[in-house]
Amino acid sequence: MxxxxxxxxxxxxxxxxxxxxxxxxxHGRLDASDICAYLRTRMKEFQDKLPAxxxxxxxxxxFAVAPAFHIRDMxxxxxxxxxxxxxxxxxxxxxxxxHISQLNLMLEALPSLDKADEKGFRIGFDTSAQEQENxx
Numbered sequence: 001m002x003x004x005x006x007x008x009x010x011x012x013x014x015x016x017x018x019x020x021x022x023x024x025x026x027h028g029r030l031d032a033s034d035i036c037a038y039l040r041t042r043m044k045e046f047q048d049k050l051p052a053x054x055x056x057x058x059x060x061x062x063f064a065v066a067p068a069f070h071i072r073d074m075x076x077x078x079x080x081x082x083x084x085x086x087x088x089x090x091x092x093x094x095x096x097x098x099h100i101s102q103l104n105l106m107l108e109a110l111p112s113l114d115k116a117d118e119k120g121f122r123i124g125f126d127t128s129a130q131e132q133e134n135x136x
Contacts, residue, residue: 029079035100036076043074046107047122055120057110058084058096068108069094071123087113 047056059068073085082103084096091113112120 030100031078032076032080032082032100033078035103036074036082039074039082039105043071043107043123050109050120052119053112054109055112056123057108058086059106059108060096061104061106068106068110069096070110070113070121072121073123089113 043056050056056071057068058071060066067088069084069086069088071084071086075083075085077083080100082098082100084098086094086096088094089110110120114121
């Protein structure tokens with residue numbers, strides 16, 4: 001890990017690719033589940049690069065003073081809400097509820113909260129379970 005941290009800015013405007021074109025072609029609009037599919041891919045790629053002692057963190061990119069938090073889960077609520085659940089570095093539980101039109105997130109490598117284990121928490125990315133949840 002060079003430079004002390006990994007940072008990766010997620011700008012949903014970058015979705016002007018086959019994701020948007022395919023989604024609009026398939027059902028005429030871009031839903032939270034479409035954005036979640038993109039985010040899951042990016043988050044997994046980012047997490048896979050992390051050293052074992054670090055875990056996936058998230059911060060609102062347009063509010064640099066907001067603390068980063070350790071992501072534990074992400075859920076989509078169609079048609080337009082994404083909920084990120086996690087914990088702050090002091091262990092306090094947090095949830096970030098975002099409308100898909102306001103997403104501007106920064107993924108960040110955070111030192112593991114479990115200092116005794118020295119292994120960072122890893123989020124599982126089971127897209128089949130998420131798809132079932134979205135269709136409820």
